Amino acid sequence: MTAAATTLNNINNEKKEPLMQEVEKVSPLYHVRRGVLVFLKYLSLVFITFCILLPLVSCVWTAAKTDAEYKTGNVMAMPSNWFNFSNYVDAFKLSNMAVAFRNSFIVLVCVCFMTTIIGTQLAYVLSRFQFPGNAVIRGAFTLAALLPGIAMQVAVYKIMGSLGMINSLWGYIIMSMGTDVISIYIFIQYFENLPISLDEAAMIDGASYFTIYGRILLPLLKPAIVTALILKGVGIYNEYYAANLYLQDKQKLGTVAISLYAFTGPQGSKYNLICAGVIVTLLPALILFLIFQKQIYNGVAAGAVKE
Amino acid sequence: MTTTTTLPAVDMGPDDIPFNKHQRDWRKIGIICLFCLIPIALLVVFTYLPFFQMCGYSFFKMKYIGTPKYVGLKNYTDIFTRPDLLATLKLSVYYMVGAIIQVALALYLATILAFKVRGGAFFKGAMFFPYLINGIAIGFIFKFFYTRGYVLDSVLQWCGFSLDNLPYWLRDQSVNNWSLVASSVWRYLGQTMILFIGAIMSIDGSLYEAAEIDGANKWQQFKHIILPGIQTILVLNIILAITGSLSAFEAPYVITSGANGTGTFFVQMDKIAHSDQKVGLASAMAVVLLVIILICALLQKIVMNFLFRDADDGTAKARKHAHKVEKARRKAMKRQNKVAVGRTSLFKNGNSLKAVES
Known part of the structure; x- marks a missing residue:
């Protein structure tokens, strides 16, 4: 340079x-x-x-371990045969899971169906009509979301008793329907995003309010319904406190979540059996999770925003 | 009148459409009543009726069956004087610490997993899945996990700890509450993380690019873009964590059934209500906790308003300023008007006003 x-x-x-x-x-x-x-x-x-x-x-x-393997070997030792399903069969029989799955299915379908119907109806009325009491009803639901369910059961138990709904699957279903606040919020939010001109156009064509709700708005509400159903479904499938309290005849009325109680007591230390039972109960959740991953994430996010 | 009913204007709301107001009113009332009836009945029967009954029960000494006996405030004084009940409230400190760790960890994971990461979907799924497991199953999983010489002990032995130095995770009172808190964090970490990921994803992506061009490192990006962007949900979660730890129930209920000093307030309340059948005392406990939770909810509102007053202040100030300007303008106009009125005849007033405005 x-x-x-x-x-x-x-x-x-x-x-x-x-x-x-x-x-x-x-x-x-x-x-x-x-x-x-x-x-x-x-x-x-x-x-x-x-x-x-x-x-x-x-x-x-x-x-997957046999009894002998479980008792003698270390817990972390691998089983000799990974495809040993005998524990699953035993666990399934012992905890009466066939009945439990049937009960859970009935509860799940009924509660999901009913909460969707009454939830969307309430949300429709609250979001589309101005009437005295609208704000009061919204406030009442918001406040209800703050009250912790387990604390309330002290008094709900007595009410359930006087209504004759203890030890009845239908009683449990009706009770589970009542405490649904989150999905109502999701529905209201979604309704408020649907343009009101839809209602007006239908009204001019002579549609009744019921037709507007059922034929026009409900189909458009599908994404919100999916979200709410997933949240509610997970909640109901996993609910065990009220189920344990009100479905006392566990052999006949137990849901999947409480069927595992069969392993407390004399079976309490046979963990190869218990683990098989645990896996059976969480298998449906796993399968649904793998299929609806995205919707579940959305549902969880939507459910918490309101709280 | 007849012309208006046949020609509804486009820009009218549903209430303004004439036939909506007149002929359909009774239908509207009908549909409101029909659609509100069941949800409100359920709400009243399973939430508000028990709530008020519970408040009533708390003044009585009673069981589920039999005649109640009025005892006044004795149940409430019992809660704050019985040492075993007071100790349970102290347990919530453990859960509060756990909840704060949970929020911090979830925030860390969310800031990683909200962006492109190899295997991100797997990590996200694995961390979230525990949230979908039912409580009783979790109880068994962790009983198994923490049993002496089982999963946790084996892993720690591989890491070089000797079994003799390890405590009994669920029996030893110096660690058992931490064990339970860990299981609770294990369960809810993924859920909190998903919430944060949702919030982070809703931040405008071009902000990161701009920051990168300006040479901001990841920590600065986190501090100045992500943190302000998710402020609302973060504060919400911290407050939820506090209320949640006061009402901690699941972990001790399903794993230890409240034995060995792990019974939280709610676990104790459940025992008092359903095993001991002291409904009055249990109701009083529920009411006390409800009051605390309502206070927390109120505090949440106040904290939120305080934290986000700046954002509100901006618009409020602007509105105030606009109002002031408008007032001054009107005043000026009036003054001009007066002069104008003095000068010109009345019907020309409109014109002079326009002239002033322009």
């Missing part, structure tokens, strides 16, 4: 140089740092996922 060129460069690079230097200095270090950060990111993800899956996966291999 000639002297003339360097001086020219110097003049030019007065401002540029420190920046250029910095980039050159930083860039290799930057890549190392970035690499370390990415590594740490994945390490943390893998570690947390391991912690989450460990309790579940340990159940899977324990469920």
Whole structure:
């Protein structure tokens, strides 16, 4: 480089140089740092996922063990035959799960159907009509969402008793219908986004309010209904406190969630059997989760925004 | 009148459509009553009736069967003087700490998983799935997990701990509450994470690009873009965590049944109500907790208003300012008008007004 060129460069690079230097200095270090950060990111993800899956996966291999294997070997030892389904069969029989699945299915279908109907109807009325009491009803539902269900059962138990609804599947279904606030909120939100001109157009054509609700708005509400159904379905399938309290004849009326109570007592330490039972109960949830992953995420997000 | 009914204007709301107002009123009342009847009946029977009854029960000494005996405030004074009940309230501190860890961890995971990550769907799914498992199954899973010499102990032994140094996770009173809190975090971590991911996804993506061009690193992006963007839901979750930890119930109920000093307030209440059948005392406990939760809800409103007053202030200030300007303008106009009135005849007033305006 000639002297003339360097001086020219110097003049030019007065401002540029420190920046250029910095980039050159930083860039290799930057890549190392970035690499370390990415590594740490994945390490943390893998570690947390391991912690989450460990309790579940340990159940899977324990469920495949025979009694002898379970009693003599270490818990973490792998089973000799991964496809040993005898525990599943035993667990299924012992906890009377065929009946439990039938009961859960009845409860699930009835409650989901009824809450969708009455929830959308209420939401339709609240979002489409101005009437005295509209705000009061909304407020009453909001307040109800704050009251913790378990605390209320102290008094609900007595009411259920006086209505003769203890130890009856229908009583349990009716009670489960009553405490649904989240889906009503989802419906109201969705209704308010549907343009009111739809109602008007139908009204001019001579449609009754019932037709407007049933034929025009309800089909449009489908995404909200799916979301609400998933939330409600998961809640009902997993509900065990009220089910345990009100369905006392567990052999005949037990739902899937409480069928596992069969393993308390003398069977309490045969974990190969218990693990098989646990896996049977969470299999339907797993299958539905794999199919409806996206809708479930949406449902969970929508359900919590209101709280 | 007849012309208006046959020609409904386009820009009218449903209430303004004439036939809506007159002939259909009774139908409207009918549909409102029909559609509200069942939900409200259910709400009253299973929420409000028990609520008021419970408030009533709390002043009595009673069982589910038999005649109640009025005892005044004795049930309430019992709650705050019986040491075993007071201790249960202290347990919620464990759950509060757990809830805060849960929110922090979920926030960390959400900021990673809201963006493109290899295997992101798998990580998300694995972390969320525990939320879909029923409580009793979780009870068994963790009883198995924490049993002496079983899953957790084996893993820790692989890591070099000796079994003799490890505590009994569910029996040892110095750790058993933490064990339960961990299981609760295990269960709800994924759910909180999904909420945060939803909130982060709703932030405008071009903000990150702009920040990257300006040379902001990931931490700065998190601090200045993500954190303000999800403020509402974050505050909401922290407050929910506090109320949730006061009413912690599931983990101790299904895993230890409240044995060895793990019985939280609700677990104790459940026992008092359904095993001991002391309905009055249990009702009083429920009422006390309800009051605390309602206070928390109120605080939530206040905190939210306080935190987000800046955002509101902006529009409020603008509106105030606009109002002031408008007032000044009117005043000025009036003054001009007066002068104008003095100068010109009345029917030309409109013109002069327009002139002033322009």
